[in-house]
Amino acid sequence: MSMSEKEKGKEKALKLIEESIKFILVETTHPGNIGAAARAMKNMGIKQLGLVSPKEFPNEKAFYRAKAATDVLENAEVYKTLKDAISDSHFVVGTSARNRKVPWPIVTPKEAAEKILSLSQQPESKIAVIFGREDRGLTNAELGLCNLHVHIPSSEEYTSLNLSQAIQILAYEIRLKALSVEGMLEEQEWDVPLAENAEVERLIEHFEELMQEIEFYKVDNPRQLLTRVRRFFRRSKLDHLEANIFRGVFASIQKKLKK
Numbered sequence: 133m134s135m136s137e138k139e140k141g142k143e144k145a146l147k148l149i150e151e152s153i154k155f156i157l158v159e160t161t162h163p164g165n166i167g168a169a170a171r172a173m174k175n176m177g178i179k180q181l182g183l184v185s186p187k188e189f190p191n192e193k194a195f196y197r198a199k200a201a202t203d204v205l206e207n208a209e210v211y212k213t214l215k216d217a218i219s220d221s222h223f224v225v226g227t228s229a230r231n232r233k234v235p236w237p238i239v240t241p242k243e244a245a246e247k248i249l250s251l252s253q254q255p256e257s258k259i260a261v262i263f264g265r266e267d268r269g270l271t272n273a274e275l276g277l278c279n280l281h282v283h284i285p286s287s288e289e290y291t292s293l294n295l296s297q298a299i300q301i302l303a304y305e306i307r308l309k310a311l312s313v314e315g316m317l318e319e320q321e322w323d324v325p326l327a328e329n330a331e332v333e334r335l336i337e338h339f340e341e342l343m344q345e346i347e348f349y350k351v352d353n354p355r356q357l358l359t360r361v362r363r364f365f366r367r368s369k370l371d372h373l374e375a376n377i378f379r380g381v382f383a384s385i386q387k388k389l390k391k
């Protein structure tokens with residue numbers, strides 16, 4: 133690879149991360165953390181910020197802590213729910229300081245960055261990385277909306293990092309990967325766009341409904357079952373047509389059952 137090819141590749145990768153990646157902060161309590169997050173992101177060339185029901189925003193403290201990243205705050209989008217924030221995302225990465233009962237695919241920040249960079253090459257791709265509340269992180273239901281989980285391998289003695297520092301680590305790994313384009317895997321071009329988060333959510337809900345109708349659903353303790361079903365659909369990288377086919381099949385089964 134010649135020098136100018138390398139430079140061009142780097143430029144392209146940096147543009148891709150700016151255009152396709154959105155960091156989403158859920159119910160942040162301290163506005164100072166939102167400002168620090170904006171700075172941590174912009175330092176690494178990531179500028180799309182989404183805020184789900186922040187406690188205090190806009191706020192002076194956020195702008196103070198953002199320093200030269202106030203543009204990231206000014207352009208931040210505020211949502212009522214996480215589902216709204218990620219409804220059109222094709223790939224959602226959740227961050228967590230804890231382990232789950234039913235394990236999800238879980239990776240290090242470096243591995244997550246590789247996956248994100250390779251997916252960002254799909255045309256129009258929208259990738260979301262979500263961060264939880266300072267005191268409680270993300271709920272299990274919120275982590276269940278994600279395709280992949282990331283854990284920063286912190287000390288077991290004290291696992292949870294400050295919110296903006298966790299954001300810094302993710303943003304840094306993504307930038308590092310973008311700068312090393314020689315090693316970047318070419319993602320296979322797919323014939324159909326990936327399904328959006330909201331489409332997969334409707335599909336999961338539809339399947340739950342069907343399981344109930346055929347009395348498969350264990351009404352006394354459905355939790356683990358539903359979590360496993362959800363995990364299956366979330367890790368499958370369904371495309372838009374595949375999601376439609378399954379919904380069509382479920383609807384046809386329901387129609388037959390009603391006859």
Ligand code: SAH
Nearest residue numbers: 227228229263264268269283284292293298
């Ligand atoms: N007590 C909470 C920690 C919240 S820390 C919990 O148990 O989850 C606030 C946020 O910072 C987390 O929701 C996550 O987005 C991020 N974070 C903190 N430590 C992390 C770690 N070790 N790995 C991944 N994300 C982390």
